[in-house]
Amino acid sequence: MTTEVNQGSRDHKDVKRLDRVIIRFAGDSGDGMQLTGDRFTSETASLGNDLSTLPNFPAEIRAPAGTLPGVSSFQVHFADHDILTPGDAPNVLVAMNPAALKANVGDLPRGAEIIVNTDEFSSRALAKVGYAENPLENDSLDGYRVHRVPLTTLTVEALKAYELTRKEAGRSKNMFALGLLSWMYHRPTENTEAFLRAKFAKRPEIAEANITAFRAGWNFGETTEDFAVSYEVAPAVSAFPAGTYRNISGNLALAYGLVAAGQLSELPLFLGSYPITPASDVLHELSKHKNFGVRTFQAEDEIAGIGAALGAAFGGALGVTTTSGPGVALKSETIGLAVSLELPLLIIDIQRGGPSTGLPTKTEQADLLQAMYGRNGEAPVPIVAPATPGECFTATLEAVRIALTYRTPVFLLSDGYLANGSEPWRVPEQSELPDLRTRFTTAPNHTLADGSEVFWPYKRDEETLARPWAVPGTPGLEHRIGGIEKQDGTGNISYDPANHEHMVRVRQAKVDGVTVPDVEVDDPSGEARVLVLGWGSTYGPITAAVRRVRRDGGKVAQTHVRSLNPLPANLGEVLRSYDRVLLPEMNLGQLATMLRARYLVDVRSLTQVTGLPFKAEQLASAFKEALDDVH
Amino acid sequence: MSTEAPFQPRTPLALIPTADKPQTAKDFKSDQEVRWCPGCGDYAVLAAVQGFLPELGLARENITFVSGIGCSSRFPYYMNTYGMHSIHGRAPAIATGLAAARRDLSVWVVTGDGDALSIGGNHLIHALRRNVNLKILLFNNRIYGLTKGQYSPTSETGKVTKSTPMGSLETPFNPVSLALGAEASFVARTVDSDRKHLTGVLRAAAEHHGSALVEIYQNCNIFNDGAFEVLKDKKQAQEAVIRLEHGEPIRFGLPAEDGLGDKGVVRDRESGELRVIDVATEGTDDILVHNAHAATPTTAFALSRLADPQTLHRTPIGVLRSVPRPTYEDQMADQLEHAVERRGKGDLAALLAGGDTWTVAG
Numbered sequence: 007m008t009t010e011v012n013q014g015s016r017d018h019k020d021v022k023r024l025d026r027v028i029i030r031f032a033g034d035s036g037d038g039m040q041l042t043g044d045r046f047t048s049e050t051a052s053l054g055n056d057l058s059t060l061p062n063f064p065a066e067i068r069a070p071a072g073t074l075p076g077v078s079s080f081q082v083h084f085a086d087h088d089i090l091t092p093g094d095a096p097n098v099l100v101a102m103n104p105a106a107l108k109a110n111v112g113d114l115p116r117g118a119e120i121i122v123n124t125d126e127f128s129s130r131a132l133a134k135v136g137y138a139e140n141p142l143e144n145d146s147l148d149g150y151r152v153h154r155v156p157l158t159t160l161t162v163e164a165l166k167a168y169e170l171t172r173k174e175a176g177r178s179k180n181m182f183a184l185g186l187l188s189w190m191y192h193r194p195t196e197n198t199e200a201f202l203r204a205k206f207a208k209r210p211e212i213a214e215a216n217i218t219a220f221r222a223g224w225n226f227g228e229t230t231e232d233f234a235v236s237y238e239v240a241p242a243v244s245a246f247p248a249g250t251y252r253n254i255s256g257n258l259a260l261a262y263g264l265v266a267a268g269q270l271s272e273l274p275l276f277l278g279s280y281p282i283t284p285a286s287d288v289l290h291e292l293s294k295h296k297n298f299g300v301r302t303f304q305a306e307d308e309i310a311g312i313g314a315a316l317g318a319a320f321g322g323a324l325g326v327t328t329t330s331g332p333g334v335a336l337k338s339e340t341i342g343l344a345v346s347l348e349l350p351l352l353i354i355d356i357q358r359g360g361p362s363t364g365l366p367t368k369t370e371q372a373d374l375l376q377a378m379y380g381r382n383g384e385a386p387v388p389i390v391a392p393a394t395p396g397e398c399f400t401a402t403l404e405a406v407r408i409a410l411t412y413r414t415p416v417f418l419l420s421d422g423y424l425a426n427g428s429e430p431w432r433v434p435e436q437s438e439l440p441d442l443r444t445r446f447t448t449a450p451n452h453t454l455a456d457g458s459e460v461f462w463p464y465k466r467d468e469e470t471l472a473r474p475w476a477v478p479g480t481p482g483l484e485h486r487i488g489g490i491e492k493q494d495g496t497g498n499i500s501y502d503p504a505n506h507e508h509m510v511r512v513r514q515a516k517v518d519g520v521t522v523p524d525v526e527v528d529d530p531s532g533e534a535r536v537l538v539l540g541w542g543s544t545y546g547p548i549t550a551a552v553r554r555v556r557r558d559g560g561k562v563a564q565t566h567v568r569s570l571n572p573l574p575a576n577l578g579e580v581l582r583s584y585d586r587v588l589l590p591e592m593n594l595g596q597l598a599t600m601l602r603a604r605y606l607v608d609v610r611s612l613t614q615v616t617g618l619p620f621k622a623e624q625l626a627s628a629f630k631e632a633l634d635d636v637h
Numbered sequence: 638m639s640t641e642a643p644f645q646p647r648t649p650l651a652l653i654p655t656a657d658k659p660q661t662a663k664d665f666k667s668d669q670e671v672r673w674c675p676g677c678g679d680y681a682v683l684a685a686v687q688g689f690l691p692e693l694g695l696a697r698e699n700i701t702f703v704s705g706i707g708c709s710s711r712f713p714y715y716m717n718t719y720g721m722h723s724i725h726g727r728a729p730a731i732a733t734g735l736a737a738a739r740r741d742l743s744v745w746v747v748t749g750d751g752d753a754l755s756i757g758g759n760h761l762i763h764a765l766r767r768n769v770n771l772k773i774l775l776f777n778n779r780i781y782g783l784t785k786g787q788y789s790p791t792s793e794t795g796k797v798t799k800s801t802p803m804g805s806l807e808t809p810f811n812p813v814s815l816a817l818g819a820e821a822s823f824v825a826r827t828v829d830s831d832r833k834h835l836t837g838v839l840r841a842a843a844e845h846h847g848s849a850l851v852e853i854y855q856n857c858n859i860f861n862d863g864a865f866e867v868l869k870d871k872k873q874a875q876e877a878v879i880r881l882e883h884g885e886p887i888r889f890g891l892p893a894e895d896g897l898g899d900k901g902v903v904r905d906r907e908s909g910e911l912r913v914i915d916v917a918t919e920g921t922d923d924i925l926v927h928n929a930h931a932a933t934p935t936t937a938f939a940l941s942r943l944a945d946p947q948t949l950h951r952t953p954i955g956v957l958r959s960v961p962r963p964t965y966e967d968q969m970a971d972q973l974e975h976a977v978e979r980r981g982k983g984d985l986a987a988l989l990a991g992g993d994t995w996t997v998a999g
Contacts, residue, residue: 054995197993246997250990262989269985276738296976298983301969303737305730306763313727313760314734317703320721321739343724433989478719478735478742479654481698486667486713488722498669499714 019228020235021192026085027239028093029187031180032110033102033123035069035078038180043080045184045201049193051253051430054241055084058546059255060092060619061426065283065366072126072134077109088245090546090553092427094621100183102126102157105135116149121186123179125158153232157182164222168215178219185223192238195224247432254431256395256424257284260354261291263402265298268324270403271410271442275300276323278314280307280333283366284422285356288328308336312353316340319349320487322446322477324406326352331360331373338381341415343489345385345513348464348473350409350416350444352402353377353387357421359617368617369422371542372593377417378571378600384510386517389417389570393545395424396431401568403440408520410444413472419570421592423619424543447474450482452495463487463497471516522569524576529563530556535636537584538629539609541567541597544590544620551625560633570597573604581607585636588612590625652740653699660691667717678829678855679709679776685835686774687716693743693843700743703732705757707749708783709776709855726757729764732771737966743843746773751781754790754810761850762819767965768847774839775812775852780861793947798860813941813957816850817934823849824937825956829856830869834880834954841956847964867949876900879943881955883929886921887940889951893917901925902943911939913951929959 029046033039040061050057060081069076083093098119101107103126114120122142132140141147142154161182165175181202188195199217206213227233254262268275279289281304293302301318305311312327319325327337334341334355344351357373359365377389388408392401398420409416450459451474461483464473476483485497493500494509527537540548545566552564565580567573581587581601587609589598595611602609612628614620665687673679690700700718704710706725713720719742723731728746736744746764753761753775764771780798781787787800791812795804816824823845827838835853842849854865867877879889879902890900893916901924905912911925931937937957944952977983 048993052993052995054997243997248997250994250996252991252994265983265988266985269983274738276734278734295983295988296973297980298985298988299973301737301973303734303969306759309727310730310733310760310763313723313730314737317721317731317734317736318738319734320701320731321735321742323734323738325734339724340727347721433994436986478701478739479696479699481696484698484718486669486716486720486722488713488720489724490722 019233021238022235023238023240025087025239026083026089027098027191027237028081028083028096029098029100030079030081030096030110030113031100031183032077032079032106033100033180034071034105035064035066035076036071037078037102038177039063039078039080039102042180042184043082045198046187046193047082047428048197048201048253049188049195050082050084051251052194052197054243054251055239056087056089056242056245056430057082057084057253057428058089058092059083059426059428060423062618063367072103072105072131074105074109074135077105079106079110084239086240086242088242090550091619091622094623098187100187102179102183104131104137104141107141108135108137111147114150117151119151119153120147121153121155121183123157123183124154125156155186155226155232160222160226161219164219165215168211168218170215175215178216181216181219182223182226185220185225186227186233187223188220189224189227190233190236192236195220246430249432251430251432253428254396254399255426255428256392256398256420257287257356257426258291259396259398259431260402260418260420260425261288263399264288264292264326265295265300266399266439267403267406267442268298268300270439271324271406271444273322273324273444275326276315276318277302277326277328278305278311278318279303279328280305280311282308282330282333284358284425285328285330285333285354287425288354288356308333309340312337312340312351316344316347316349316351319344319351320347320478322475324352324410325350326354328354328356330356330358330366331376332363334373334376334380341387342381342383342385344415345381345387346489347487348413348513349475350413352405352409352416352418354418354420356425357419359615365617367422369543369619370592370615370617371419371421371544372596372615373419374541374570374593374596375599377419384514386514387415387417387571388412388517388520389419391419391542391568391570392424393540393542393566393568395427395429398424399431399434403442407440407442410442411472412470412516412520413475414517419542421543444475446480447476447483448480461485462495464492465495466512471512471519518572520572522572522574525565525567525574525580527563527565527580529561531561534561534563535585536561536588536629536632537563537565537580537586538588538590539565539567539581540590541570544592547620547622547625548590550622551620551629554622554626555629555633558630560630562629562633567597570600577601578605578607581605581609586610586632588629588632590614590620590628592619653743654696654741655694656696660694660697662687662691664697665690665717667715669714671715672711673708674859676858677708678778678857679712681829681832682774682776682835682853682855683712683715685832685839689836689839692840695743699741700745701735702745702747703728703735704747705749705752706783707752707781708857709747709749710752712747726752726755727760728752729757729760729771729773733764733767733769733965736769736771737969740770740966740970744771746771748773748775749782750775750777750779750789750791750812754812754815758790762815765816765819765821765848765850768820768822768962769965770846771848772842773848773850775850776855777812777852778855778857778861779809779864780857782857782860786860809946811941811944811946812850812852813953814938816852817938817941817958821850821958822847822960822962823956824958825849826852826854826952826954828854828865828868828954838956841959845959847962865949868952868954877950877952879940879951879953881927881929881940881953881957883927883956883959885927886924887927888916888924895921902940911936911943913943929956931958932960934958
């Protein structure tokens with residue numbers, strides 16, 4: 007909240023204008039905080055603010071009620087200008103219980119507003135999270151502006167007319183809170199009411215109860231003395247190029263990218279997948295789009311998920327499998343088979359905290375080396391990584407382009423932060439979308455010495471080194487492929503040493519030869535000696551931090567890698583032209599290891615593995631330190 | 638599936654294009670040299686498959702063989718059809734994707750007892766449960782051949798092998814029982830050396846619209862020679878083999894006065910179990926008539942349990958179960974059609990724009 011301008015009053019109350027706000031909704035995992043945050047975000051998007059979100063929830067569906075591990079939160083940052091992250095520190099915390107307060111209060115700057123549900127602050131609930139005394143009754147919150155609201159009581163009161171038990175009525179308290187926040191920030195309400203009617207279409211009385219609670223929350227803000235001021239954040243008009251916009255999460259953008267890729271390639275899309283957090287939403291979304299000819303197969307395990315996708319690809323479909331790190335581990339052998347078969351296949355890894363089960367609902371970038379090297383034998387696979395939720399759409403199209411052009415499995419590395427986070431996204435025009443059509447081979451491609459025409463499944467395209475894709479059902483091209491080493495050209499089994507050497511090198515050369523765009527370097531001063539490099543979802547925090555450094559006069563260059571394999575052709579030259587290269591990663595330095603090995607450049611890692619994205623402030627300090635060091 | 642309109646299976650093979658001229662076994666032989674050990678039972682199965690496929694009259698290019706890893710899994714290389722030699726145990730999963738994406742293909746899976754029942758057990762049972770239109774040929778030689786002689790999940794308890802010098806500790810799977818328990822709609826068993834029976838069973842499997850599991854007892858003459866001798870030796874086989882024919886009384890053994898076997902299978906009134914009787918002492922009145930199309934797999938399962946897992950004595954062969962059930966891929970295709978009927982063909986621009994959009998003017 008950097009500027010506050012008094013805008014006069016709305017009825018009897020003051021209205022202030024802000025340029026940006028960060029709100030965090032926090033409650034028990036059963037309190038509906040994700041839904042509340044989603045709705046507030048949708049209202050915010052439709053108002054035209056720029057925004058960025060950070061859902062943060064436990065892996066358990068219903069962790070023990072009222073405990074710290076059971077706290078679920080949703081942070082939304084919205085502004086009248088271009089923003090890049092969900093924000094470091096909330097200006098407003100909505101705490102539905104003592105656990106939510108305790109788990110989040112440490113992140114608040116002094117002066118932040120806290121709205122607490124006082125109904126949940128019983129001595130038992132306080133004791134459960136280790137509060138010796140009630141923080142609402144001592145001086146521990148003195149630095150904050152605390153609104154003590156009996157949210158449950160007010161909700162139950164508002165729903166008196168409905169035939170609901172106190173417990174049932176109390177469940178709508180999240181909608182009461184949403185109504186209150188909607189009043190405070192002048193959010194439109196029509197969409198939320200329409201949403202509730204649609205969500206509870208089969209139980210209209212529940213829909214009406216929720217709408218009543220929502221309106222009661224709005225009216226509470228309007229009437230009570232405790233909330234004297236409301237705030238406006240104007241649409242971020244100048245931040246966006248002209249176009250039609252919507253709010254989109256990474257997983258939704260990714261699913262749409264897949265549907266679009268099927269249409270643009272004119273191939274039937276086949277998804278083989280096994281449910282896993284945080285990738286399941288892609289399976290759910292695609293299963294809704296059967297009218298696009300999309301086939302979704304929920305397999306018996308991760309291996310069958312990719313196996314079925316590969317089988318479908320053999321049959322001429324656009325085969326895709328979606329998973330997270332533990333699933334990639336299980337799929338490794340089949341990815342190797344796909345490398346050997348040289349069939350197009352897309353492997354989507356929505357990374358989460360590891361190793362093993364790790365942190366299923368938290369983010370991390372620690373599968374890079376698994377994607378790069380995690381197979382037996384020399385099994386190179388191209389890797390594409392989107393930088394923002396919206397970019398998950400275009401990155402998917404790019405991954406499909408590579409898979410189809412080069413007849414190879416391709417990794418798409420997203421992560422939990424991109425998957426669940428959302429931002430405004432400019433809906434692309436049909437004319438902006440790439441042509442992904444490919445050709446099946448339908449006739450013999452080789453003439454033998456005796457003049458007979460035959461089909462050689464491993465006779466390669468000279469430019470791309472891709473082999474022909476001839477699908478079952480094509481007369482005269484019957485052939486057999488498999489995971490045993492094969493003779494280049496004929497595809498017949500071959501244990502010949504020289505042929506194996508040749509095939510290993512040609513598969514590597516094919517992936518090395520994938521054309522990817524050069525990296526672009528952003529250095530407004532043209533004098534920077536320090537380069538900050540990133541990949542994947544760290545783009546937002548890195549860019550925000552770079553802006554802060556520059557605002558304070560620091561000269562820093564920035565670049566972001568979207569193709570991890572092969573690396574962009576100009577990357578080595580770019581790295582060598584700076585005195586210091588910094589690489590923030592949510593792992594222990596995996597890309598740094600690759601770059602050091604490849605370019606012999608002293609890339610300095612900045613690493614964090616908390617399961618949460620970097621904070622811009624923290625990166626900005628690290629960048630400034632490096633600037634001081636170099637000078 | 639409502640009770641008023643019982644499920645009608647599609648005409649078997651109806652979706653698969655037919656060949657435009659008659660084919661012979663030679664058309665199905667690839668140019669690759671067959672590399673199984675001399676005397677291997679796999680040769681007999683290969684010859685039987687190449688011999689009977691022309692009868693189906695399907696376009697050769699629409700037939701695909703998918704295999705896993707093991708001796709039998711080299712099978713696709715020898716067939717002049719489309720084929721994939723994949724990885725250990727995963728052939729049913731890969732074939733599921735292929736069949737689900739391409740209903741115009743006749744998809745065959747070739748697998749062994751280790752491939753299908755050990756490393757790939759999960760995929761096998763789920764393919765059967767889903768009733769994917771796959772013909773699964775399970776070559777059971779009760780041993781690991783390609784890795785040179787370890788016990789397999791169908792080896793008898795106590796089996797002495799390289800990895801079990803003091804004998805295997807494990808109870809073997811009965812693949813037919815397993816498949817019946819996995820909701821398979823077609824389950825059969827046959828023997829490599831009986832070309833006529835083998836061909837008959839393969840034909841029945843090919844004509845079944847849905848997943849078909851065919852267990853083929855196959856002799857590994859290097860690592861488990863004679864494993865099925867009791868079923869092959871003419872004299873022993875009379876007592877050991879129960880030949881099942883749909884609609885025929887279940888009789889076996891030496892010829893009785895009526896020309897059929899002197900033994901029969903009846904259901905014990907008290908226990909409900911199946912039991913073998915002497916026709917001479919107990920008559921033929923209670924002898925079960927084999928019904929491969931029975932609604933439940935209960936009796937087929939009971940029949941499969943008559944075999945002694947150690948000696949294979951009283952092993953039923955033939956089609957144990959063959960019932961119509963909607964296939965996975967037909968239902969999947971139906972859902973796609975219904976989605977288009979209900980919502981129209983997908984419109985990408987409308988999908989991307991979604992419901993809540995706003996416009997920024999330039």
